[in-house]
Amino acid sequence: MTSNRRTHYALRLDAEACGTTLGTLAWVMGALEILKDRGHATGDERWHELSDQLMPRLERVVQTIAGARMAVAAEAEQEAEVEDAYGRVRDAFERWIEVTAADTVEAALGFRHQLHDHDGEADAPAQ
Numbered sequence: 001m002t003s004n005r006r007t008h009y010a011l012r013l014d015a016e017a018c019g020t021t022l023g024t025l026a027w028v029m030g031a032l033e034i035l036k037d038r039g040h041a042t043g044d045e046r047w048h049e050l051s052d053q054l055m056p057r058l059e060r061v062v063q064t065i066a067g068a069r070m071a072v073a074a075e076a077e078q079e080a081e082v083e084d085a086y087g088r089v090r091d092a093f094e095r096w097i098e099v100t101a102a103d104t105v106e107a108a109l110g111f112r113h114q115l116h117d118h119d120g121e122a123d124a125p126a127q
Contacts, residue, residue, distance in 0.1 A: 015081035018069060022082075023089025025062050029055065030093060034100060041108035 013021060032051040039047030069082070 013065075015074070015078040016085045018065065019082035019085025019087075020089055022062065022065060023086040023093070025058055025065075026086075027089060027093040027096075029058050029062075030097070032058075034097070034104065038104050038107060041104065 032047075032055060035047040036051040039045055074082075
């Protein structure tokens with residue numbers, strides 16, 4: 001087998017697994033965006049680089065699943081099952097955002113406070 005040849009894996013997802021998988025991917029993608037924002041707030045660009053590295057890969061997986069989902073002539077009941085499973089994960093993610101948002105604000109304010117303290121030390125007369 002040559003190194004240019006890719007192995008493809010086939011997954012069979014029922015409606016609930018499809019929705020849960022899409023919700024999980026959305027959670028990870030949202031977390032990467034939060035990390036990127038936190039990196040900007042603290043001056044740490046590693047998180048932005050991580051997001052830039054992983055996001056295109058995750059987007060391809062989402063597109064593949066979404067394409068497979070559209071290719072199936074699903075009944076309304078199955079689509080509702082996908083949406084329900086996705087919604088449960090999304091709701092959990094929204095609760096996680098609430099918890100981490102306060103932490104992100106605290107980290108950003110702490111970083112700014114450190115900068116202010118450092119600048120104040122530079123302005124202070126030597127004793």
